[in-house]
Every structure is written in C-alpha cells, then in structure tokens.
Amino acid sequence: MQFSFKNKTGALLPFLKEVEFYLLERLYGNSNLGTLLMRGKYILIEMCTNGIKHSGEAYSQFNIDIEDDKLFISKIDKGNPFTPKSKNGMACLVFPPQNLQTYKPVTIWEDDLNRLAVKKASEDTLVFYVEDINEPAPELASLLEKHLGLIIICRAADVLHYKYEPEQKLNIFTAKLQVVS
DSSP: OEEEEESSGGGHHHHHHHHHHHHHHHHTTOTTHHHHHHHHHHHHHHHHHHHHHHOOSSEEEEEEEEETTEEEEEEEEESSOOOOBOTTSOBSOOSSOTTSOBTOOEEEEEOSSEEEEEEEEETTEEEEEEEEOSSOOGGGGGGTTTTHHHHHHHHHSSEEEEEEETTTTEEEEEEEEEOOO
16 A cells, blocks of 8 residues: 655654554454554655655655565655765765675664664665664764664664666655564
8 A cells, every 4th residue: 555655753653543544454354463553654654764864855655565474565766866874974884885794784873782784685775774873882872863764674674675776766665564463
C-alpha cells in the first residue's frame, strides 16, 4: 500500500495514525501485533524525521507491504545519495560504493553504546546493522545524536536496506520485520 508523507512536523501524527490503522487491519489477530506496531512506529518516526530534515522535497513516499511472513516499510524520496559522515565530518562512504567489497562491513559511526556499520549487498544496495559496544568510550558521550535515527531503525527492524537509483535520483530505505503469528 502506498502512502504519501508531507515532510513537515505537523504531518507526522496524522501519517502515523493512518499507517497504524492500515497495519491494524492487515495484522489483526497476530499474536505479535503490539510489538510489530511499536517497532513499525519507531521505524516510521525516524524515516519521517529523515524526510523532514534531509529530503529537500515536499513529500516522501512510503510503501507498506506484508508478504508471506514479512512486513516491509519503504521510504522513497528524491535527492542526492546518502553519504554518511564520520565523527570528523568527512564522508566515510560515497555512493555508489565501488571500492567497498561485497559483504565486508564498514563502520560508519561508533558511540558509547552502538557501532553502526554497513555492508554492500550488491552494486546498488547497502545493508545497515548495529552492534553493541562492550567497552564504553566516555569521550564520545556528547556525540550520541549522530546517526541516531539509523541506529533506532536498525534496532527496530530485522534488516535495513538502502538503495539509490541514480537515473531518477531516488533514495530507497527499506526496513524488514518478521511477522510471527
């Protein structure tokens, strides 16, 4: 199902309610409904926040699909490709990731709690994931907000993919959640 989000803070609550109603209808009776709604809401809030902050377009498009035992939440907007920056503000990954070896992880952010990393899944697709940090680094405590949205999405989703389509300048973030009945 396609949804359109106006990239403004005032549009967030009505958008979340619209998607939640759709998910309630589609997942009614699922024993994991509360958890799926909570995780989906975290993902949607962060994807919408990303659109508000970075899109440059008036609207972001969302596709919400349930296929077999998986829930897919995709955000699509136009613009330049996602280029994460490291702690020193330098780009640590440029898209398309030609020099990145497939399936070899690259750390794009690390703070006291999380290591945000990315792997190249194909020529035009990246997979994000988060690892727990077991050794605190107190000097980084003031930097927790950097890439926090991606960290939250990775924590809430089972998998997060990013794909850039340069011909149409489309950024596509897709979170996948396992639906367990």
